[in-house]
Amino acid sequence: MQREYFVLERELSNEHPLLGWDQRSGAYYKGRAVEVAEPVRLRLGDPVPPKPVMVDHHCLPKPVVSMRVKEVLEPLQLHRVQFVPADVKVGEDDVRRYWLLHVFNEIPALDMQRSECEFLGEGAIFSIERMVLSEKVLSQVPLHERRVFVLAESLSMCLVHQSVVDQVMALRPAVQGFRFVPVEQWNPAAPFK
DSSP states (O other): OGGGEEEEEEOOOTTSOOEEESSOOGGGGSSSOOOOSSOEEEEEOSSOOSSOOOOSEEESSSEEEOHHHHHHHGGGOOTTEEEEEEEEEEETTEEEEEEEEEEOOEEOOBOTTTSEEEEOGGGOEEEEEEOOBOHHHHHTSOGGGSSEEEETTEEEEEEEEHHHHHHHHTOSSOOOSEEEEEGGGOOTTGGGO
């Protein structure tokens, strides 16, 4: 089952900006759906590229996707995944609509005996050096509830099932900004390779 999963990373490009919050963001880190009255406000994160190129996926580090990616993913009715409208301020008079992929589907899927982790006090994980997913845990969760999830042990780690990767990568013209790293190949340097 582990071979069916990929870690969502950003494409390596100095032209594709990281994003930052332009408002309070605490509600998006509480492990539940959010009430949305208006689009969230985002901005380009530091360092801002001299000529930023806006693509289909940017990192907040939460995933932020283009309308065409949302249109592919939304019909999949991903379990505990919310599409939140996001207005990204790219320039003084340039605000673009994106969609924050608010994933609050937390699954404790890390095989702690076979993974290599560095811990803080009280058993909290500081970093994951080598990730191995628990086949036992995954097999107990129906596929439709684990197509996209975050590791309960490390909430910044967004995992995507092969079936969803295939849907995104089938878009034409080809999507930009995405990198899907197979779980067995992922390591702390993966975001930078």
